[in-house]
Amino acid sequence: xxxxxxxxxxxxxxxxxxxxxxxxxxxxxxxxRAQIKDLQSATKGxxxxxxxxxxxxxINNKINSLSQKIQKISG
Numbered sequence: 001x002x003x004x005x006x007x008x009x010x011x012x013x014x015x016x017x018x019x020x021x022x023x024x025x026x027x028x029x030x031x032x033r034a035q036i037k038d039l040q041s042a043t044k045g046x047x048x049x050x051x052x053x054x055x056x057x058x059i060n061n062k063i064n065s066l067s068q069k070i071q072k073i074s075g
Contacts, residue, residue: 029073036066 008027012020039059046055 025073025075029070032066032070032073036063039063039066 008024011027012023015023039062043056043059046052046059049055
């Protein structure tokens, strides 16, 4: 998640004002999407846990909160 921001800062450095904000928000949303993708692949590991239902529920709650975060970023 954090590794995307140095690339974003370099890519958006030439822009000013609102365009720079939009550029940074695009990179933030992409970083959150990558985090969601990792969490979705982690749900496959829930089968091996003692309580697979609880594991999936926890991961899905996190995915839902990240989806809401993307909506806030996108405006």
